Amino acid sequence: MTPTELLAKARDQVDSGAFFAELARMVSYPTVSTSPDGRVAVSAYLDEVLAPALTTLGCTVETFPNPDPSGGPFLVGTRTESPELPTLLCYGHADVVDGHAGQWSEDRDPWTLTADGERWYGRGAADNKGQHLVNLTALRLVLDHRGALGFNLKFLFETGEEIGSPGLADFAAQHRDLLAADVLIASDGPRLDAATPTLFLGARGGVRINLDVDLRPDAYHSGNWGGLLRNPATTLAGAISSLVDGHGRVQVPELLPSDLPETVREALADVVVANTPGDPVPDPGWGAPGLSAAERLYGWNTLEVLAFGAADVDRPVNAIPGRARAVLQLRYVTGTTLDGMTEAIEKHLAAQGFSMVEVSLSESYPASRTPVDNPWVRWAQSVLAGTGLATLPSFGGGLPNHVFTDILGLPTLWLPHSYPGCLQHAPDEHLLAPIAREGLVLATSLFDALGQSGKDVR
Known part of the structure; x- marks a missing residue:
């Protein structure tokens, strides 16, 4: 399979309906981190969805208790190909906010993924299940294409991001060796707008x-x-x-x-902000x-x-x-x-x-960002050159980026697969199919390039 065929296969994951079907299963788990029933669903989601997905990637999988009793468990998958190769750390969160059942348009069920044109409605479709599914799928495509990733992989899932990531910083500090890597590539938050692929390097x-x-x-x-x-x-x-x-x-x-x-x-x-139809106009x-x-x-x-x-x-x-x-x-x-x-x-x-x-x-939560001139940033920009990529030094909202920069000492590359109008945290949350398709191509390109040239960046 040539690189062109690899990216064509990435597009086909969306066009064939395979990606939608997999995301529909993920959305069906009501993993609300603020409710007892949701925490039961979180455990099932880790055991029945994420652990098998990581095992398919050849990872050894382990679940860890949270050092903070107010938070849920952590899941870590590890695949080691060679100590001479660079190590990638990926991150995602399994939890979602309340489903707001009964408040969705067209009587939609928040736990049933529903397609309406290019919009795929469901709680977690954009935040964060659709986004970590993009990365899991891209990794799987690269592994099938190359027979090996060409790098070592660690994938961390937390289950309390929507309640402030309790225990994440302590867990990272206690497991520095387990999570040691050369770079973090993760997906959360929105891109600049629906039409612009985006790389952001931290969070305010x-x-x-x-x-x-x-x-x-x-x-x-x-x-x-x-x-x-x-x-x-x-x-x-x-x-x-x-x-x-x-x-x-x-x-x-x-x-x-x-x-x-x-x-x-x-x-x-x-960079142009508020560039999506329907966005409010910034006040002069x-x-x-x-x-x-x-x-x-x-x-x-x-x-x-x-x-x-x-x-x-x-x-x-x-x-x-x-x-x-x-x-x-x-x-x-x-x-x-x-x-x-x-x-x-x-x-x-x-x-x-x-x-x-x-x-x-x-x-309060701290600000952090990877310098724009970091070699890993320049590497990602070169890989994705020609895509119209926008690079944002800091995401406008909040993410636990400081855990990776300040505690684990990693450069952080966030490649989001949502957009500002996705209505995450509200009724009618949705993922746009074109963003899922383009995001899968971008992530596949990045992981494929990492397998080829990542050791040179390190």
Whole structure:
């Protein structure tokens, strides 16, 4: 079989219906990590679907308990061909969010994969079962084509990504030798848009900033006390606007990176965001000035108000509330530290006259990224040259990328097979058949090239 025939066979996996049938079986397992029944389904999915898929690839398979009791087990498949060959680590997550049964269009069942034109509806079709099926299928095609992979393979599946990956960092730290590799190639999250193959190298971090203005236990009549008593809602609004102004511009230096590296700027120079029909149109004049939309989204920090509350906005009374609260979220790139952030915000607010605002941080996860000029990045770009590939230094959302870069010390290459409008986490989640077809070709090309030239990159 020639390389051309190999890629034709990859396309045929989708066109013949074989890929759909395999994904339909995966979707039928309601692997919801937030429910007891879902955790039973997770165990069955590992035992009945993923373990056999890895065994077919010649892997030795082992299930490990989670060091965090709030998380589910880990599954690791290992195939060793030669210590002289490079080692690839792949990753996927078996769990999904709640199915939202009864809320899908056309009375679709979330656990039944349903085709409507080029859209394949089902919970997990895009996040993450369809994506790890692309990689499993591509590896299988390369093994059948070459008789060997030409590299060593390790495949890690976790079962709690949708609840924050509890225990993943500890598991990686405890099993560094087991997971040791030369590079991570994985698939999760969306590509830039439906039409653009994408390689991203990391993820922005995130932290919630909780603001609380608790001035008094009671509310007082606005006619009798207005103008005399400090209003916590007004105070909170002023405090927020001193952190991020009415045009989305962050006002606190400690909440921003020191610079935008030139390699990042170059990688994002031709990237166009919100390029899919139906996407909202970015608002002109919003966010950090002097940066392109791609730079603001993938190379910079943003501070957004997630929730703001005082009294009852649906049934207001003529009274000054006693308390107001807000939750903000900072999405941040590497170079931003959480150490001392609470104190920096408090100091800034005090300087603006808002020392009565209590500040706390919660629900944080770190930022991490592989340098754009890393040899493995350049290798992947060369393999996929001519495909219209976009390279994003950081994914806009959150992924446990830091586990692989910071704990395992790996360069990370994420090749996603979904798109921003796939509705993952919502009713009507779907995978686009053209992306599945193209993604399978891209992944097959990458794994085939790794078997031929990976040792030169290492």
